[in-house]
Amino acid sequence: MSFVEYPDRELMMVALSDRIASQLRRALEVQERATLCVPGGTTPGPVFDVLSELELDWARVDVLLNDERWVGEESPRSNTALLRARLLRNKAAAARLVPLYAPAPQPEDRLEELSEGVRSALPLTVLVLGMGADMHTASLFPGADKLEEALSDTAPEVMALRAEAAGEPRITLTARVLREAMHCHIVITGAEKRAAIERAANLPEIEAPVRTVLPIATIHWAP
């Protein structure tokens, strides 16, 4: 795991966006399409703003969330709505969105068709992850009902999980899909998350799910 510390958040978001774009550009020199997988939540908005303006053959990029809360796009908690509002516009409007949500009461109702779409976009070329102070990443929450299976090498690509801390049901990429990414960045801010990721390095994955990607991740941190 490597750790990059920035003096402030703005600098981090610009530097990280630049790095993501150049990794995608390099991949597109040798392959027809590339996949960018990104988190929802409150941290990545500014990265999306910068990325959406960068020069890149976006028409050959598939964009996919790490995970989604099981809510419609009209909800302020919808990660898909965040993606549409902040990333899939400007130059990046040409990218293809791989959906992780479809209207239905429960994620299990649409899991098969959503998984098929995800499979068509694998492996992940550039994976950007957030992390909660409880050391969850994507929707791999400590204490989630199916966490053990979601961390295993034999998990399906996509699973529906429920956890008390998660609020609504979640749909998430599983650990093995995250671990197979070509490039992996974790973006975090603040003292609490810095302490959490340092703690995660010495805990089992079942208690600190983010640990599953630490061997391949570059951690980007700003106060």
Ligand SMILES: O=C(O)[C@H](O)[C@@H](O)[C@H](O)[C@H](O)COP(=O)(O)O
């Ligand atoms: O849908 C989600 O909640 C995310 O994808 C999740 O994994 C997020 O990255 C972390 O919870 C950090 O969230 P914040 O950036 O809001 O702290």
